[in-house]
Amino acid sequence: MHFEYSIEGGNFSRAGYASSEIKKLLKQLNVDMGIIKRTVVACYEAEVNVVAHAYSGTIYVDLNTDLIRIRLQDEGPGIPDIDQAMQEGFSTASSKVREMGFGAGMGLPNIKKNADKMEISSEVGKGTTLEITMFLQ
Amino acid sequence: MMAVKYFHHALKFRKEVCIGCSHCMNVCPTQAIRIHGGKAELTDNRCVDCGKCYRACPVGAIIVEQDDFSRIFEFEHRVALIPNVLMGQFPEQVSINQIRSVLHELGFTHIFEVEHGTRVLEGAMKQYMEQHGRKKPLISTFCPAVVRLIQVRFPGLTDNLILLKPPLDIAATYFRKKLIDEGAKSKEIGMFYITPCAAKIAAVKSPVGDDTSDIDGVINMDFIFNKVYTSMKQGHKGKNFCQVPSLYTLQPEEMLWSLTEGESSRMPGRSLAIDEINNVIEFLEKIENGENADIDFLELRACDQSCAGGILTSGNRFFTVERLRNQAREVEMENLPHYHQEVDESMESYRGFLMENIGVKKVLPRSMEKLDEDMKQALLKMQMVRDIMALLPSVDCGLCGSPTCNALAQDIAQGRAEITHCIFIQKKYEQKDWLNSKDSMEILKEIWGEEKFGSQKN
Numbered sequence A: 001m002h003f004e005y006s007i008e009g010g011n012f013s014r015a016g017y018a019s020s021e022i023k024k025l026l027k028q029l030n031v032d033m034g035i036i037k038r039t040v041v042a043c044y045e046a047e048v049n050v051v052a053h054a055y056s057g058t059i060y061v062d063l064n065t066d067l068i069r070i071r072l073q074d075e076g077p078g079i080p081d082i083d084q085a086m087q088e089g090f091s092t093a094s095s096k097v098r099e100m101g102f103g104a105g106m107g108l109p110n111i112k113k114n115a116d117k118m119e120i121s122s123e124v125g126k127g128t129t130l131e132i133t134m135f136l137q
Numbered sequence B: 001m002m003a004v005k006y007f008h009h010a011l012k013f014r015k016e017v018c019i020g021c022s023h024c025m026n027v028c029p030t031q032a033i034r035i036h037g038g039k040a041e042l043t044d045n046r047c048v049d050c051g052k053c054y055r056a057c058p059v060g061a062i063i064v065e066q067d068d069f070s071r072i073f074e075f076e077h078r079v080a081l082i083p084n085v086l087m088g089q090f091p092e093q094v095s096i097n098q099i100r101s102v103l104h105e106l107g108f109t110h111i112f113e114v115e116h117g118t119r120v121l122e123g124a125m126k127q128y129m130e131q132h133g134r135k136k137p138l139i140s141t142f143c144p145a146v147v148r149l150i151q152v153r154f155p156g157l158t159d160n161l162i163l164l165k166p167p168l169d170i171a172a173t174y175f176r177k178k179l180i181d182e183g184a185k186s187k188e189i190g191m192f193y194i195t196p197c198a199a200k201i202a203a204v205k206s207p208v209g210d211d212t213s214d215i216d217g218v219i220n221m222d223f224i225f226n227k228v229y230t231s232m233k234q235g236h237k238g239k240n241f242c243q244v245p246s247l248y249t250l251q252p253e254e255m256l257w258s259l260t261e262g263e264s265s266r267m268p269g270r271s272l273a274i275d276e277i278n279n280v281i282e283f284l285e286k287i288e289n290g291e292n293a294d295i296d297f298l299e300l301r302a303c304d305q306s307c308a309g310g311i312l313t314s315g316n317r318f319f320t321v322e323r324l325r326n327q328a329r330e331v332e333m334e335n336l337p338h339y340h341q342e343v344d345e346s347m348e349s350y351r352g353f354l355m356e357n358i359g360v361k362k363v364l365p366r367s368m369e370k371l372d373e374d375m376k377q378a379l380l381k382m383q384m385v386r387d388i389m390a391l392l393p394s395v396d397c398g399l400c401g402s403p404t405c406n407a408l409a410q411d412i413a414q415g416r417a418e419i420t421h422c423i424f425i426q427k428k429y430e431q432k433d434w435l436n437s438k439d440s441m442e443i444l445k446e447i448w449g450e451e452k453f454g455s456q457k458n
Helices: A017-028 A033-053 A095-099 A107-114 B023-027 B052-056 B069-074 B084-088 B096-106 B114-131 B144-153 B155-160 B167-181 B198-205 B221-233 B277-288 B317-334 B340-349 B351-356 B375-391 B405-413 B423-431 B437-448
Strands: A002-008 A056-063 A067-075 A117-123 A127-135 B011-013 B033-036 B039-042 B062-064 B077-082 B110-113 B189-195 B217-220 B271-275 B297-301
Touching (some): A002 A017, A033 A056, A033 A067, A033 A107, B069 B189, B110 B167, B114 B167, B144 B277, B167 B351, B271 B277
Parallel strands (some): B271 B297
Antiparallel strands (some): B033 B039
16 A cells, blocks of 8 residues: 655654654554564654755655555755765764754664665755665564 | 453443533544444443543543442451542641541541552662663553553553552552551451542552452542541541641652652653643654653653542642642641651561562553554555545544544444445435435434434424
């Protein structure tokens, strides 16, 4: 089954809405609690990333009895060096931003840690696509 | 398939009194109520005994079951286990002594404040937090309605519950043991809890994470309040009545334990207190998403102003809170003569015994969100819900007997309702001649009962 949710860049008051909706779906499907937890943590982290860095985005969810596939596609600045971005603690945030407690560089590694499979592609100046896959069986 | 009944419920719906007004259905935070045949019907396993429906019912069709008061006389030793909020129900001029005296006059041989149990519990909670600190946030099990809410709506958070007995059970365990050690026979001891809410009754009758309870019966606080206050109004001041000073038996922090921030203010690290069930639900949604997960401790209470807002309280909850805070301040500032030291010392000597018995078993998830046990079936039903939602008007009028359009769609997918229950669909079908007006009237009667469509009043 297919679901879509749009994300508005910069609107933090709505960040997390899509993740909550996806969580509801998984509960209705009687998916294992542990899988729901990991999915929601990964999805929420990714959703907030889009809100924080992109202009707009869409979450596409496809699910069947074998797997959940969540694709977050955004229009934004993109990531110049994905390998670097995937390193724990790497962040492009300025020291000032870090002092405020943001930009610890844990977002993407945390998504990877929770997802069964994660794929990311990005084009600078265009946007980023992140795909999270969770296996249910 | 027979549904397994997970919970005992203290809230009872009286069909003969119910007028099918649907107020209860609309306020239920777990969507446990439907209207059928003009009467409210409860889905047992969804209900968490929060009591929102009890408050909303305009005709008193929902009652809170209690044990017959005369049952106390079956025992030689009759213990009233009272929560401190009972003391907050009475007006200022009524002293604690007076209340205690009248309780004795009514037939109780002993009175013991359940908050005495917090002394041992506080230490145990801190120890528990040290041992399980990685499972952030740890959630208090003080409020039984919240524990059930987590079981049915946030099953993934059951692991976060602090698996320790609430103060009530600790107090009961202590007092029974103490009486036995003083020579009483266990079967001669009757422990009766004076409850401010329905959830606590349910928790006594089917303890969460425990098999048995040390408590023999539960009596509703409003019942006791009326009995005591009437007796006072009629001039009975109690045999042991003495004017001043008031005999406080609790420490200030114990007095405040059941109020909002009563626990969170005592816990180390970053802790938060949230009261009122809808606030709790909103917050748990966030926690479940992994947001703000660096909170160490959560105190969650189903009622606004915590136990002071319990559905069986008589006093205004804000006055109750004020009164209890004043009492606590009085004890703190003036160091009034009270005999809590004696209780403290006695409880201290039982600390080892109480700590051995303080744990409860794992609290199991009881998710009520799933559309079907089997995921394949659940997916089919989910698709069905989506298709039905495309037809429904999304106005949540409740005229179908379900609280929202989405709830109706789920009821239909699970074979518990029909699409024609929707009044908008009925109108549409009538226009297309798929349904005649007589049939659509029959449907409405089926949901709302014959009486509502009886002869027109002028």
